[in-house]
Amino acid sequence: MGLWDKREDMIIHEADPYNAEPVPSALADRMLTPLDSFYGRNHGPIPVIDPRAWRLRIDGLAEQHPDLSLDDLRSQFPRQTLTATLQCAGNRRAGLIEVRDIPGEAPWGPGATSTAQWTGVSLAAVLRAAGPSEEAAHVAFSAPDISQLADPPQAYGASITLAKAIAGEVLLAWAMNGQPLPPVHGAPVRVIVPGYIGARSVKWVERITLQDHPSDNYFQATAYRLLPAEADPAAAGPGDGLSLGAIAVNSAILRPASGSVLAVGPTGIAGYAFAGDDRGIARVDVSADAGQTWQQASLGPDAGPWAWRQWQTTIDLPAGDTEIIARAWDTSAAAQPESPAHLWNPKGYVNNSWARLHVTTR
Amino acid sequence: MGLWDKREDMIIHEADPYNAEPVPSALADRMLTPLDSFYGRNHGPIPVIDPRAWRLRIDGLAEQHPDLSLDDLRSQFPRQTLTATLQCAGNRRAGLIEVRDIPGEAPWGPGATSTAQWTGVSLAAVLRAAGPSEEAAHVAFSAPDISQLADPPQAYGASITLAKAIAGEVLLAWAMNGQPLPPVHGAPVRVIVPGYIGARSVKWVERITLQDHPSDNYFQATAYRLLPAEADPAAAGPGDGLSLGAIAVNSAILRPASGSVLAVGPTGIAGYAFAGDDRGIARVDVSADAGQTWQQASLGPDAGPWAWRQWQTTIDLPAGDTEIIARAWDTSAAAQPESPAHLWNPKGYVNNSWARLHVTTR
Numbered sequence: 001m002g003l004w005d006k007r008e009d010m011i012i013h014e015a016d017p018y019n020a021e022p023v024p025s026a027l028a029d030r031m032l033t034p035l036d037s038f039y040g041r042n043h044g045p046i047p048v049i050d051p052r053a054w055r056l057r058i059d060g061l062a063e064q065h066p067d068l069s070l071d072d073l074r075s076q077f078p079r080q081t082l083t084a085t086l087q088c089a090g091n092r093r094a095g096l097i098e099v100r101d102i103p104g105e106a107p108w109g110p111g112a113t114s115t116a117q118w119t120g121v122s123l124a125a126v127l128r129a130a131g132p133s134e135e136a137a138h139v140a141f142s143a144p145d146i147s148q149l150a151d152p153p154q155a156y157g158a159s160i161t162l163a164k165a166i167a168g169e170v171l172l173a174w175a176m177n178g179q180p181l182p183p184v185h186g187a188p189v190r191v192i193v194p195g196y197i198g199a200r201s202v203k204w205v206e207r208i209t210l211q212d213h214p215s216d217n218y219f220q221a222t223a224y225r226l227l228p229a230e231a232d233p234a235a236a237g238p239g240d241g242l243s244l245g246a247i248a249v250n251s252a253i254l255r256p257a258s259g260s261v262l263a264v265g266p267t268g269i270a271g272y273a274f275a276g277d278d279r280g281i282a283r284v285d286v287s288a289d290a291g292q293t294w295q296q297a298s299l300g301p302d303a304g305p306w307a308w309r310q311w312q313t314t315i316d317l318p319a320g321d322t323e324i325i326a327r328a329w330d331t332s333a334a335a336q337p338e339s340p341a342h343l344w345n346p347k348g349y350v351n352n353s354w355a356r357l358h359v360t361t362r
Numbered sequence: 363m364g365l366w367d368k369r370e371d372m373i374i375h376e377a378d379p380y381n382a383e384p385v386p387s388a389l390a391d392r393m394l395t396p397l398d399s400f401y402g403r404n405h406g407p408i409p410v411i412d413p414r415a416w417r418l419r420i421d422g423l424a425e426q427h428p429d430l431s432l433d434d435l436r437s438q439f440p441r442q443t444l445t446a447t448l449q450c451a452g453n454r455r456a457g458l459i460e461v462r463d464i465p466g467e468a469p470w471g472p473g474a475t476s477t478a479q480w481t482g483v484s485l486a487a488v489l490r491a492a493g494p495s496e497e498a499a500h501v502a503f504s505a506p507d508i509s510q511l512a513d514p515p516q517a518y519g520a521s522i523t524l525a526k527a528i529a530g531e532v533l534l535a536w537a538m539n540g541q542p543l544p545p546v547h548g549a550p551v552r553v554i555v556p557g558y559i560g561a562r563s564v565k566w567v568e569r570i571t572l573q574d575h576p577s578d579n580y581f582q583a584t585a586y587r588l589l590p591a592e593a594d595p596a597a598a599g600p601g602d603g604l605s606l607g608a609i610a611v612n613s614a615i616l617r618p619a620s621g622s623v624l625a626v627g628p629t630g631i632a633g634y635a636f637a638g639d640d641r642g643i644a645r646v647d648v649s650a651d652a653g654q655t656w657q658q659a660s661l662g663p664d665a666g667p668w669a670w671r672q673w674q675t676t677i678d679l680p681a682g683d684t685e686i687i688a689r690a691w692d693t694s695a696a697a698q699p700e701s702p703a704h705l706w707n708p709k710g711y712v713n714n715s716w717a718r719l720h721v722t723t724r
């Protein structure tokens with residue numbers, strides 16, 4: 001099935017560049033998201049790269065500047081597999097757009113979040129072989145996909161600190177859920193930066209540069225920054241606002257569907273909760289009475305600090321219209337803010353307000 | 363000046379055990395809190411220990427079980443100095459008590475937070491010398507102060523993971539702000555666990571045990587856990603609720619004083635903001651119109667990831683009664699929740715709702 005075929009289980013926000021998220025039910029009740037349901041976030045055309053011709057250059061502030069083939073990566077470094085959730089910084093933007101319109105930005109629901117088991121090699125091992133210089137403090141990733149949305153148009157890029165890059169969890173991955181990466185998810189090799197916004201997990205990576213400053217690529221220096229509500233995004237330049245990296249605690253209700261007509265009585269509710277860095281999910285509360293009382297959901301399997309927790313519970317649905325609310329607490333006891341009203345920002349990032357969904361009974 | 367002398371700049375919640383916080387103005391506009399303004403949180407009588415007789419035993423799952431004097435610590439390991447904020451898990455509990463009473467717990471304001479420059483040796487270095495076994499996963503701290511508040515009464519204790527203990531920032535400190543630790547702050551040596559609730563920074567430490575499980579001390583296993591709102595704290599046992607460790611983003615308004623009568627017009631507002639782990643403070647917003655508009659405060663000096671940021675701004679105070687609101691964002695773009703109503707919990711921990719303060723004009 002092609003990406004652009006009509007599919008009822010994917011919401012296509014944009015065909016070119018391809019931006020799509022699964023419907024919430026496609027994410028429910030499973031740790032790993034199937035490849036053809038995994039959200040796609042792109043800023044330019046999807047490159048199709050011959051894996052035999054692909055090379056990864058390491059350069060910048062390092063003793064060695066290796067030029068690695070896919071076979072080199074596979075044979076020179078130990079293989080590593082890790083379950084990690086990717087979440088777009090614009091996940092749940094639709095809730096912010098309800099507060100005030102955000103022109104030109106896709107109205108992502110909670111499906112700009114997906115989880116896979118990634119296989120590749122540790123970026124730390126590759127960098128260790130290159131030998132970072134003392135002055136190296138950041139690691140920049142470059143890709144070949146040219147984005148016309150950047151100012152000026154340029155290939156996609158991003159960076160993370162060297163400390164994060166060598167912490168052990170960052171991968172150069174060629175497989176997800178045991179299958180080779182498809183082109184739309186970064187074949188032949190992409191970066192996976194667990195716990196950080198998806199924008200740092202650069203697809204089709206072809207160059208890794210050790211440097212003493214963050215990437216000055218548009219998507220690092222200007223986009224993916226949280227601006228204050230009153231800022232004019234068209235006037236915002238490099239370095240304005242807060243650079244997004246680690247992800248704040250968030251959650252979503254995935255089942256039942258929003259607007260469902262259901263029977264009065266016990267009703268299963270399910271969703272996901274996720275927190276960035278190495279913070280885990282400690283608790284998920286669900287309310288059907290506007291937050292007057294809460295019940296704790298059961299948390300699904302724990303696949304480690306880089307993966308979401310699926311959760312589920314049963315609530316007794318009263319007659320009439322009901323708003324179901326969910327909120328998660330991470331292991332630093334941080335709770336989600338109540339309302340998107342005070343989280344509104346001109347680019348529509350980081351809506352981590354309480355998850356809310358309306359159902360009615362017949 | 364003795365601890366129990368009447369002092370207008372300290373709020374004594376309890377004389378025995380000694381529990382006191384500085385008035386907000388005593389914390390304002392300076393990175394380091396003077397020793398005699400630093401908050402004191404105790405669970406038993408304050409031991410007075412002869413530094414020449416003091417010994418630190420390292421035991422449990424380690425190759426060596428050294429017994430170290432203060433001179434041993436000073437001579438065998440490199441000296442390390444670090445600026446770190448300590449924050450009590452009950453900081454700002456008063457805001458939760460306004461929602462619903464919390465019997466038997468002190469109504470801490472925002473002053474259960476203070477910052478010092480700590481000098482000592484890295485716990486990582488001391489543990490490295492002892493040689494942790496493969497099975498070691500937690501590091502337990504034991505102190506001599508017997509608490510009658512524990513069930514059953516017992517000496518104070520706590521633990522952190524081995525990963526945190528060897529990360530580099532955890533100190534065994536004998537000095538704060540360049541002066542020897544006073545008895546009330548843990549002389550001759552205390553643990554400093556930057557980024558975690560103050561309860562883990564065990565004072566008067568005399569034993570460090572490497573083990574495969576967290577401490578089963580009352581103050582680790584039962585107290586300092588976030589229970590759901592409906593739980594009965596008297597019925598809560600070991601392991602119930604969420605263990606508190608890393609601190610969620612929080613802030614306070616320190617100047618002007620709550621209830622001040624001020625002139626209409628430009629008024630200086632100052633406070634602190636703090637986030638745990640190695641998260642920094644990215645932004646502080648201040649509002650004088652119930653959150654309809656916000657202005658960004660200027661952040662004071664950055665003393666690294668373990669210290670608070672002081673902040674200040676000037677707002678134009680209208681005539682009449684005004685509620686001033688502050689909220690901080692940490693570097694993971696986590697914002698403080700709006701209201702304490704939904705953060706209420708039976709032990710009164712982790713009130714990190716927006717800081718609010720009322721003033722009026724004459």
